[in-house]
Amino acid sequence: MKKGIVAIVGRPNVGKSSLFNRIIKQKKSIVENTPGVTRDRIYGTTEWLTREFIVIDTGGITLEDQPFAKEIKIQAEIAIEEADVIVFVLNHKEQLTEEDKMIARILYKTKKPVILAVNKYDKKTNDYVQYEYMSLGLNEPIMMSATHGIGIGDLLDSVIKLLPSANDLNPDMNSRIAIIGRPNVGKSSLVNSLLNETRMIVSEIPGTTIDAVDSVVKVNNIEYTIVDTAGIRKKSKIFRNIEKYSYLRSLTTINGSDIIILMLDSSETITDLDTNIGGLAFEEKKPIIIVANKWDLVEDKEKKILEKEEEIRSYFKYLAYAKVLFVSTRDKTRISKIFSSIEDIKVGLTKKIKTSVFNEVLNKAQLINPAPNFNGGRLKIYYGSQVEAYLPTFVLFVNNPDYVHFSYKRFIENQIRLQFGFEGVPINIIFRERK
Numbered sequence: 530m531k532k533g534i535v536a537i538v539g540r541p542n543v544g545k546s547s548l549f550n551r552i553i554k555q556k557k558s559i560v561e562n563t564p565g566v567t568r569d570r571i572y573g574t575t576e577w578l579t580r581e582f583i584v585i586d587t588g589g590i591t592l593e594d595q596p597f598a599k600e601i602k603i604q605a606e607i608a609i610e611e612a613d614v615i616v617f618v619l620n621h622k623e624q625l626t627e628e629d630k631m632i633a634r635i636l637y638k639t640k641k642p643v644i645l646a647v648n649k650y651d652k653k654t655n656d657y658v659q660y661e662y663m664s665l666g667l668n669e670p671i672m673m674s675a676t677h678g679i680g681i682g683d684l685l686d687s688v689i690k691l692l693p694s695a696n697d698l699n700p701d702m703n704s705r706i707a708i709i710g711r712p713n714v715g716k717s718s719l720v721n722s723l724l725n726e727t728r729m730i731v732s733e734i735p736g737t738t739i740d741a742v743d744s745v746v747k748v749n750n751i752e753y754t755i756v757d758t759a760g761i762r763k764k765s766k767i768f769r770n771i772e773k774y775s776y777l778r779s780l781t782t783i784n785g786s787d788i789i790i791l792m793l794d795s796s797e798t799i800t801d802l803d804t805n806i807g808g809l810a811f812e813e814k815k816p817i818i819i820v821a822n823k824w825d826l827v828e829d830k831e832k833k834i835l836e837k838e839e840e841i842r843s844y845f846k847y848l849a850y851a852k853v854l855f856v857s858t859r860d861k862t863r864i865s866k867i868f869s870s871i872e873d874i875k876v877g878l879t880k881k882i883k884t885s886v887f888n889e890v891l892n893k894a895q896l897i898n899p900a901p902n903f904n905g906g907r908l909k910i911y912y913g914s915q916v917e918a919y920l921p922t923f924v925l926f927v928n929n930p931d932y933v934h935f936s937y938k939r940f941i942e943n944q945i946r947l948q949f950g951f952e953g954v955p956i957n958i959i960f961r962e963r964k
């Protein structure tokens with residue numbers, strides 16, 4: 530399920546964001562239209578020769594009050610930290626600069642593959658001096674132009690050749706749990722208490738490799754891998770305060786996990802960073818539990834609980850399928866609830882609905898609420914069934930998929946959830962024309 534990650538680095542104006550925009554598929558998401566969710570994208574998902582991967586434009590990670598050189602340096606370091614493949618962009622129309630050389634020196638130290646992309650090569654000629662680029666000590670350059678569309682295919686061919694294979698990306702069998710959330714909500718407190726109670730255990734499943742930064746914990750005799758424990762425990766202090774980075778870090782952590790715990794601070798109001806991070810989990814289609822921590826700080830708990838849940842749900846409308854839990858990692862209350870919810874999610878992920886029962890639900894749904902006229906016609910669902918997929922996926926055969934209004938799709942989804950559960954699990958509903 531994990532996608533590879535590609536980061537684009539280079540000094541300003543070489544064409545990073547032009548390249549980024551050319552590579553990513555521009556997709557409008559529901560999340561992006563939600564207030565508080567970031568619109569200036571620094572990452573996107575794309576596909577080349579059926580291989581899906583995430584692209585990051587590190588040029589979008591800017592720092593206030595920092596000298597320019599430091600900013601570039603941090604961008605390059607973030608790329609090294611987060612990406613599987615790094616694309617280092619140079620400008621063919623200019624000589625190599627000191628900044629180019631500085632970036633090259635930083636990248637030179639990483640074991641991760643670096644692709645040298647010489648941009649603004651707008652016309653195919655042979656007048657470039659390859660050895661100048663070779664002097665950077667990296668690989669042979671790919672000559673390209675982001676705006677003229679030259680060399681993009683070659684570049685993407687190299688990228689996917691260097692991405693880890695799908696098998697390497699799914700190394701172990703434990704559920705990989707990501708604990709995400711903005712700074713100070715209590716993520717590391719949760720991890721620390723889990724680690725103290727269960728002590729760190731090394732997985733004994735043969736052939737499994739666990740990232741050095743992950744930890745295995747055992748709760749109720751079930752092992753879970755907590756992804757990016759080091760990140761949660763704030764290994765990289767310098768980067769902690771860069772909001773965009775904290776957001777990107779969440780993306781890469783989410784990408785590498787099976788189930789997400791989105792942690793909030795219930796004693797504070799919800800912020801844009803909270804909703805941005807939640808939006809990532811939604812877009813990456815991950816099962817999720819919303820955990821509102823520091824419940825001990827809330828007074829009048831009995832009275833507040835419904836109000837708080839409503840508030841959270843209004844901020845995270847697109848995560849309507851998520852369970853919301855109120856916990857205190859300080860007092861260790863309701864922590865076990867998190868893990869029983871994870872087990873519920875695992876059940877949801879493997880649940881198979883009988884076709885006959887499923888069709889009864891579809892028929893009943895249409896009886897109580899027939900589809901409205903939309904796009905020139907009225908939707909009629911003839912039948913449907915669950916198909917084999919990682920996430921629960923239902924294919925519905927209809928008279929015309931163009932007649933599907935999103936609110937009707939949501940209604941159908943709600944009916945499915947009402948009948949069959951799937952709490953915390955995203956489900957896919959695909960409408961197909963019956964021939």
Ligand code: GDP
Nearest residue numbers: 541542543544545546547588649674675676677
């Ligand atoms: P960034 O700062 O590295 O993200 O660079 P941008 O993508 O913003 O590009 C900087 C400028 O270079 C813009 O004016 C782009 O239109 C221009 N540019 C980008 N790619 C090419 C290219 O392949 N050829 C030419 N001639 N200009 C380009």
Ligand code: GDP
Nearest residue numbers: 712713714715716717718822823826857858859
């Ligand atoms: P992180 O940045 O999300 O990893 O947050 P930390 O785990 O470092 O916690 C931030 C602060 O909140 C620390 O001072 C913790 O002691 C405190 N904290 C964490 N969980 C709780 C809780 O359940 N209740 C209270 N009152 N404080 C908490």
